[in-house]
Amino acid sequence: QKEVEQNSGPLSVPEGAIASLNCTYSDRGSQSFFWYRQYSGKSPELIMSIYSNGDKEDGRFTAQLNKASQYVSLLIRDSQPSDSATYLCAVNGFNKFYFGSGTKLNVKP
Amino acid sequence: NAGVTQTPKFQVLKTGQSMTLQCAQDMNHNSMYWYRQDPGMGLRLIYYSASEGTTDKGEVPNGYNVSRLNKREFSLRLESAAPSQTSVYFCASRPFGDRITEQYFGPGTRLTVT
Numbered sequence: 001q002k003e004v005e006q007n008s009g010p011l012s013v014p015e016g017a018i019a020s021l022n023c024t025y026s027d028r029g030s031q032s033f034f035w036y037r038q039y040s041g042k043s044p045e046l047i048m049s050i051y052s053n054g055d056k057e058d059g060r061f062t063a064q065l066n067k068a069s070q071y072v073s074l075l076i077r078d079s080q081p082s083d084s085a086t087y088l089c090a091v092n093g094f095n096k097f098y099f100g101s102g103t104k105l106n107v108k109p
Numbered sequence: 110n111a112g113v114t115q116t117p118k119f120q121v122l123k124t125g126q127s128m129t130l131q132c133a134q135d136m137n138h139n140s141m142y143w144y145r146q147d148p149g150m151g152l153r154l155i156y157y158s159a160s161e162g163t164t165d166k167g168e169v170p171n172g173y174n175v176s177r178l179n180k181r182e183f184s185l186r187l188e189s190a191a192p193s194q195t196s197v198y199f200c201a202s203r204p205f206g207d208r209i210t211e212q213y214f215g216p217g218t219r220l221t222v223t
Contacts, residue, residue, distance in 0.1 A: 004151070006151075008149070034211060034212075042216075042217075043199055043214040043215060043216055043217050044152070044199075044214050045214070046211040046212075049211055088151055088152070090152075095140060095157070095159050095205070096154060096157065096167065097142070097152075097154065097212065098154070098168075099144075099151035099152040099153070100151050101149065101150050101151040102150075102151050
């Protein structure tokens with residue numbers, strides 16, 4: 001059973017702060033990694049994807065991947081109340097995707 | 110361009126009833142997926158279809174069957190619904206061949222089995 005682990009939270013940060021979300025995975029053969037945002041009652045939407053070790057930045061979002069430690073993270077800079085949602089980590093290997101249970105983020109105005 | 114569509118949006122079934130959840134995509138994607146999401150949990154893969162004509166089991170296939178009708182459509186059938194199948198069901202599609210391509214999700218079907 002391939003496992004993807006996330007802290008369920010909730011993670012509370014003040015507006016303007018940096019939110020740090022973490023994810024670990026069990027399958028060393030995993031090829032690519034995704035962060036999805038899911039608002040309550042809605043479907044997941046892609047925030048970031050990454051497949052090489054290191055950092056990848058897109059606007060206020062930075063994904064970090066460390067394959068040796070089997071660890072992927074998402075940093076959200078200048079957090080806004082509209083970032084309040086559940087963030088799902090997903091891991092891909094051989095066309096299958098495995099999701100973590102999600103971290104709920106609350107950004108307080 | 111509608112993306113991924115799912116019908117119905119809501120459904121209530123009695124234990125033992127059957128039904129089919131429909132999914133269609135208009136993005137010419139090769140791969141399609143069915144997930145279920147229970148409260149406070151992530152998505153769990155039920156079945157997927159890497160390409161037209163193929164289907165494979167995911168993490169939680171018991172109690173479900175699927176049909177890849179053509180490239181656009183991928184249906185999920187519950188032959189004899191059980192309360193444990195109460196969940197939100199998401200369909201997704203993805204282009205095949207590029208490891209970094211994302212999945213595109215439909216709006217979901219909220220199913221309650223009483």
